[in-house]
Structures are given as C-alpha cells and as structure tokens.
Amino acid sequence: MKKIFLVLIAITITLPIVFILLLSLFSYYRFPLLFPKDFTTEFWKTALLKNPMFIPSLLNSLILAICNGFLSTLVGIMTARALVRHNFKGKSFIKTIYTIPLFIPSIALFLGVHTVMIRLRLINSYIGIILAHMIISIPYAVSIFIPFFQGISLDIEDAAKVLGCRTIGLYKRIIIPLIVPGIFLSFSISFLISFTEYFSTFIIGGGRVVTLATLMYPYINNFDLGNGATLGVIFIGTNLLVFFIAEYISRKKLKTDSYLFE
Amino acid sequence: MKIQLQGITKAYGKDKVLNNINLQVKEGKFLSILGSSGAGKSTILKIISGLVSQDNGRIKIDGLDISNYPVEKRNIGYIFQSPLLFPHMTVEENIAFGLQVKKWDSQSIAKRICELVKLLQIEGLEKRLPSMISGGQQQRVAIARALAPKPNILLMDEPFSSLDSKLREEMGELVKEIQEKLNLTIIFVTHDKNESLTLSHEIAILLDGGIAQIDTPKNVYYKPNSKKVAEFMGQCSYITGKIEGNTFHSSIGKFKVTGVEGEAILFLRPEQIKICEGDTFKIESYKIIGRQVIYTIKSENTYLLVEDSAHDILPVGKTIGLTFPNKDLHFWKRHQQI
Numbered sequence: 001m002k003k004i005f006l007v008l009i010a011i012t013i014t015l016p017i018v019f020i021l022l023l024s025l026f027s028y029y030r031f032p033l034l035f036p037k038d039f040t041t042e043f044w045k046t047a048l049l050k051n052p053m054f055i056p057s058l059l060n061s062l063i064l065a066i067c068n069g070f071l072s073t074l075v076g077i078m079t080a081r082a083l084v085r086h087n088f089k090g091k092s093f094i095k096t097i098y099t100i101p102l103f104i105p106s107i108a109l110f111l112g113v114h115t116v117m118i119r120l121r122l123i124n125s126y127i128g129i130i131l132a133h134m135i136i137s138i139p140y141a142v143s144i145f146i147p148f149f150q151g152i153s154l155d156i157e158d159a160a161k162v163l164g165c166r167t168i169g170l171y172k173r174i175i176i177p178l179i180v181p182g183i184f185l186s187f188s189i190s191f192l193i194s195f196t197e198y199f200s201t202f203i204i205g206g207g208r209v210v211t212l213a214t215l216m217y218p219y220i221n222n223f224d225l226g227n228g229a230t231l232g233v234i235f236i237g238t239n240l241l242v243f244f245i246a247e248y249i250s251r252k253k254l255k256t257d258s259y260l261f262e
Numbered sequence: 263m264k265i266q267l268q269g270i271t272k273a274y275g276k277d278k279v280l281n282n283i284n285l286q287v288k289e290g291k292f293l294s295i296l297g298s299s300g301a302g303k304s305t306i307l308k309i310i311s312g313l314v315s316q317d318n319g320r321i322k323i324d325g326l327d328i329s330n331y332p333v334e335k336r337n338i339g340y341i342f343q344s345p346l347l348f349p350h351m352t353v354e355e356n357i358a359f360g361l362q363v364k365k366w367d368s369q370s371i372a373k374r375i376c377e378l379v380k381l382l383q384i385e386g387l388e389k390r391l392p393s394m395i396s397g398g399q400q401q402r403v404a405i406a407r408a409l410a411p412k413p414n415i416l417l418m419d420e421p422f423s424s425l426d427s428k429l430r431e432e433m434g435e436l437v438k439e440i441q442e443k444l445n446l447t448i449i450f451v452t453h454d455k456n457e458s459l460t461l462s463h464e465i466a467i468l469l470d471g472g473i474a475q476i477d478t479p480k481n482v483y484y485k486p487n488s489k490k491v492a493e494f495m496g497q498c499s500y501i502t503g504k505i506e507g508n509t510f511h512s513s514i515g516k517f518k519v520t521g522v523e524g525e526a527i528l529f530l531r532p533e534q535i536k537i538c539e540g541d542t543f544k545i546e547s548y549k550i551i552g553r554q555v556i557y558t559i560k561s562e563n564t565y566l567l568v569e570d571s572a573h574d575i576l577p578v579g580k581t582i583g584l585t586f587p588n589k590d591l592h593f594w595k596r597h598q599q600i
Contacts, residue, residue, distance in 0.1 A: 153346070155342055155344070155346050156346045158313050158340075158342075159340070159342060159346045159348075160348070161334055162311050162313070162333060162334075162338060162340040163360035163363055163407070163408075163411065164335075164337070164363040164364050164411065165359075165363050166334050169363060173348075173363075174348060177350045178349070
C-alpha cells in the first residue's frame with residue numbers, strides 16, 4: 001500500500017517533466033496522440049544557438065539567484081540569531097510580521113514594492129530585483145535558521161568563551177559549523193525562489209533585465225510550446241543541478257546529517 | 263593567595279542574589295560552595311569566569327586584579343552541569359579547542375592531548391564524536407578540555423549532577439586524585455552535602471546571598487557558627503544550660519568543659535549520642551532513613567535526636583540510657599544564637 005502510494009506520487013511529480021521533455025524534442029504532439037511524432041532538434045538549436053537572449057538571460061538568472069541565495073541566507077542568519085538570542089524593542093512585533101510577505105498576493109505585494117522602488121530609483125536594476133526577491137525569500141531563510149539557533153544552547157557558547165574564544169572565533173568554530181545544513185538549505189531555497197520568480201522580476205526589471213523565467217513566459221503564453229518546453233527543460237535542469245550540488249557538498253562536509261537534532 | 267573575592271555583590275533587577283561575598287582560596291586547595299538551589303552559587307562562578315559581571319567588588323588571581331578582564335582573557339577552567347561538548351568535534355578536537363584558540367603549535371597540542379587522555383582515563387575515545395560516548399565519558403572529556411590550556415583555577419558547577427550516584431562517587435574520586443596530582447585550585451559548587459564533605463579542603467556555606475561560614479568540612483559540620491548553618495548541614499539537637507566552673511550543667515546531665523562562664527547551648531549531631539542500657543530517657547518517635555534510624559527522645563523540655571543503625575529498631579515508649587561525647591564539644595553562647 002505504502003509502495004503504491006509512493007509510486008503514484010513519483011509519477012505525479014515526474015510525468016509533467018517527461019511531457020515537457022517530449023514537447024521539446026518533437027514538433028507535433030496534440031491531443032489524440034499517445035506518442036508524439038516528427039522528432040526534431042530544431043527547438044534545442046534555436047534555444048541554445050540562435051536565440052541571442054538565451055545566454056544573457058541564463059546568466060542574469062544565475063547572478064540574481066546566487067546573489068539572492070547568498071544575501072537572504074546572510075540576513076536570515078542574522079535575523080534568526082537576533083530573534084532567538086537577543087532582546088530588543090519590537091521583537092515580538094517582528095516575530096509576528098516577518099512572514100507577512102508570504103501572505104500577500106504577489107501582485108498586490110509587488111505593485112506596492114514597485115511604487116517604492118520608483119521613488120528610490122531602483123527600478124530596472126539588478127539591486128532592485130534582488131531586493132524584491134529577498135522580500136519573499138527572507139521569511140523562509142529566517143524560519144529555517146530559528147530552530148538551528150534554538151538548538152545551540154547559550155551554555156555551549158559560554159563554554160567556548162571560557163576557553164578563550166572571542167566572537168569571531170565563536171562563529172567560525174562553533175556556530176557556523178553547527179548551522180551548515182541550514183545554510184545549504186536556505187541557499188538552495190532562496191536560489192530557487194529567485195530563479196523561478198517571474199512576476200517581480202518582470203515588473204521591477206521593467207522588461208530590461210531578462211531572466212530565463214521572463215524569457216520563457218511569452219513563448220508559453222503564445223502557445224509556442226516547443227521553444228517554451230526547451231527552455232523549461234533547461235530551467236528544471238539548472239534547479240536540479242543546484243539542489244544536487246548543495247546536497248553533495250553538505251553530505252561531504254558533514255559527518256552526520258545534523259548535530260543539533262539528534 | 264591564589265584567588266580572592268572582595269565584596270562581590272550582584273543583583274538581577276531588584277532581586278539581590280549576592281551580597282558582599284568575600285572568599286579566598288589558597289593554591290592547591292579544594293573549596294566547595296554549598297548552598298540550596300537558587301542561592302546564587304553558580305552566579306559566583308560566572309562572576310569569577312567573567313560570564314556575568316558583578317555590580318561591585320573585585321576579583322584577584324595571584325594578586326592580579328582581573329575584575330574587568332573579558333571572559334576569554336581570564337584563563338579559567340569551567341566545568342558546567344552538563345558536559346557541553348561541541349557536538350561537531352571529536353573528543354580530540356574538543357580537548358584541543360582551547361589550545362588552538364590560544365595558538366599552541368600542533369606538536370604541543372598533540373602532546374597535551376596525550377597527557378590529558380591518560381590522566382582522565384579516556385584512551386581510545388579520541389576519534390569519537392560526543393554523541394558516541396556515555397555521559398560519564400563526556401564529563402571526563404569536558405574536564406580534559408577545561409584542563410588543557412593549564413588554567414589558573416578550575417571552577418566546577420555541580421559537574422556530576424547529571425550522573426547516577428555510583429558514577430558520581432567515581433568521578434568525585436577521580437577529580438580529587440587529579441586535584442592532588444596537579445596541585446589544582448578548585449572551586450566546586452554543589453548542593454550535595456556529602457559530596458562537599460568528602461571532596462573539599464574547605465566548605466563555604468552560602469545562605470541568603472552571603473557566606474554564612476567558611477571552614478573545614480569537619481568544623482562546618484560539627485562546629486557550625488549559627489543555627490542556620492547547623493540546620494542546613496543536617497539534623498541536630500540543642501541543649502540549653504549553664505557553664506559554671508568548667509562544668510556545663512543542663513537538664514540531661516553535666517559535661518566537663520573548658521569555656522567561658524555563662525548561659526550556653528550545647529550542639530550535638532544525632533550520631534554523636536549513643537544508646538545504652540538505662541532508664542533515664544524515653545523514645546518518643548522514630549524515623550527510618552535508609553540504613554539509619556533517628557529516634558526523637560524527650561527529656562523534660564529538651565528534644566534529642568539520636569542516630570542508630572536501622573538493623574534493630576527500638577519500640578516507641580521504651581526507656582533507654584544515653585552516652586554523650588566527653589571531649590571537643592561545641593557550645594554557643596546564649597546571646598550568640600541567631
């Protein structure tokens with residue numbers, strides 16, 4: 001029973017990906033047909049070689065996603081640490097509202113953000129887009145790190161201090177190694193959020209900063225399924241690659257899955 | 263004097279935890295601070311180590327005033343209630359931590375680890391992670407880690423409270439042995455009277471935020487300077503009387519003494535009084551405490567507590583005789599009683 005259930009889930013998840021792959025390799029695949037016909041490599045050639053926007057958009061996507069992954073993780077670590085360890089004015093307020101960006105429909109959210117960004121002259125820029133992406137990935141990053149910091153007791157930090165460790169050493173030798181799994185998780189999730197984000201990139205980037213997601217959208221909108229699917233396959237491939245790399249590094253670095261939640 | 267605390271006070275908000283603490287420990291001595299939970303014992307250690315800052319007062323180590331030194335510069339060994347090993351480091355790496363922070367070269371580190379592993383009898387565990395060794399072993403590693411940088415003084419905050427009683431005794435003996443071998447100065451905080459009585463050279467009784475008495479274990483137990491200390495250390499009887507001409511006269515008899523004349527109170531622990539044949543005293547009630555039984559015996563207006571083996575319990579109402587110790591008696595002057 002359990003096995004059947006698992007197989008069903010696996011099929012539900014992978015089947016659409018198989019269809020996308022088929023769509024990118026065959027020029028005719030419509031309703032009554034069970035298998036597609038007219039094999040072609042034309043879509044791939046177009047995407048990889050002929051489309052002048054492909055390489056720049058992929059690079060844009062990667063730059064934005066890496067920056068967002070890095071910055072959101074950094075802010076997430078600092079925010080979670082402050083929320084767990086320190087007392088400050090408005091702490092309970094921040095604790096209740098930091099997830100709010102996730103509750104607001106992204107159209108409403110980014111229309112608001114858009115007007116603010118115009119005033120700040122951040123429109124059409126990388127910085128503007130990264131900030132926009134950070135708004136929706138920081139809540140995840142903070143949520144990831146809060147249990148990690150809750151798992152590190154104040155006493156263990158005291159133990160390190162008594163042995164002569166200062167704040168920088170404390171982070172380098174104790175805190176960072178203990179939250180490494182969280183760092184990988186937060187980075188890959190923030191990376192994915194930025195990489196797959198269409199609406200905020202489009203509206204804040206004003207169409208000038210083209211990413212893989214904004215490049216792909218018009219194709220699918222115009223029912224140019226072949227070209228859209230090809231970009232989709234590249235899209236999925238990149239995401240999977242990032243996850244596998246993060247997983248691989250964290251496996252290699254850590255002797256156990258996590259030292260904090262045993 | 264290895265370490266001196268002078269007039270340490272500490273308050274958390276309006277709650278005064280420590281009030282004018284004065285303490286000193288000589289080099290190579292083992293001092294226990296004994297007090298009930300929440301008496302501020304741990305706070306004293308935290309102040310010495312610099313983890314908590316005192317409101318007033320000074321701390322001197324080897325005559326050097328370290329009151330305002332940051333934690334990491336004080337070179338103090340600290341053992342906490344739980345081992346608090348760094349979970350991502352092996353036993354070896356844990357012990358080396360303090361040495362690496364202090365920039366020892368790798369050869370001396372390896373040598374030092376070797377010494378400590380032998381000293382604490384944890385050979386063979388060097389490459390294990392803390393999660394793979396037992397609680398007792400973890401606490402040994404914690405001691406090794408604290409001793410590694412050759413601290414000026416070792417602070418221990420109820421270090422064995424998470425261990426079972428047999429392991430506790432074993433660890434106590436080990437710590438005592440190491441203390442003597444390395445001539446360590448130790449301040450040991452505990453709420454366990456027996457532990458402090460067996461391990462220490464001196465005991466400081468912490469009551470109501472102040473040090474009520476600081477003396478050898480024997481004196482703290484048999485010659486407490488106040489009723490509070492006396493009762494904190496265990497059950498006891500008080501016999502009121504009068505000293506006249508080198509004799510203490512009381513309702514239960516006469517004792518030869520050399521002391522100041524006047525009204526006085528004789529202080530006795532239950533195990534100082536022995537039961538014998540006779541008919542002067544009558545057993546009022548008894549209470550069994552493990553292998554011992556404590557009889558309450560009434561004589562006129564005085565209640566006496568007498569300890570005996572629980573092997574053969576005498577019935578309530580039986581008349582008995584009592585023998586009292588005849589030397590080294592402890593008296594309070596009447597007005598001295600608090």
